[in-house]
Amino acid sequence: MNEKKIVEERIEILFSEAAKAVAKRPELAKRYVHLACRLAMRHNISLSREQRSHFCRSCRNYLKFGANATVRIARKGGTHRLIICRTCGKEKRLMIGK
Numbered sequence: 001m002n003e004k005k006i007v008e009e010r011i012e013i014l015f016s017e018a019a020k021a022v023a024k025r026p027e028l029a030k031r032y033v034h035l036a037c038r039l040a041m042r043h044n045i046s047l048s049r050e051q052r053s054h055f056c057r058s059c060r061n062y063l064k065f066g067a068n069a070t071v072r073i074a075r076k077g078g079t080h081r082l083i084i085c086r087t088c089g090k091e092k093r094l095m096i097g098k
């Protein structure tokens with residue numbers, strides 16, 4: 001098994017653990033995200049779209065929609081989603097589709 005594959009799996013696990021932890025232990029979720037990002041960076045792996053949409057780039061908190069993040073469709077055409085981190089108030093934009 002190649003190393004990159006193993007690291008990708010570990011990142012996935014970290015994100016799913018963060019998703020589970022965020023409601024009860026937000027600090028822990030944050031640490032998982034931090035670890036996942038560090039792993040990705042060190043091994044030159046890019047996070048999936050799904051993963052990137054689930055953390056705040058500003059405070060590195062795991063974003064759970066409806067729990068600590070608000071999602072809105074930004075424009076009438078519905079081409080963007082606007083995700084607002086309730087921890088630090090930072091907004092991020094995500095393209096829909098593609």
Ligand SMILES: [Zn+2]
Binds near residue numbers: 056057059085090
């Ligand atoms: Zn934030």
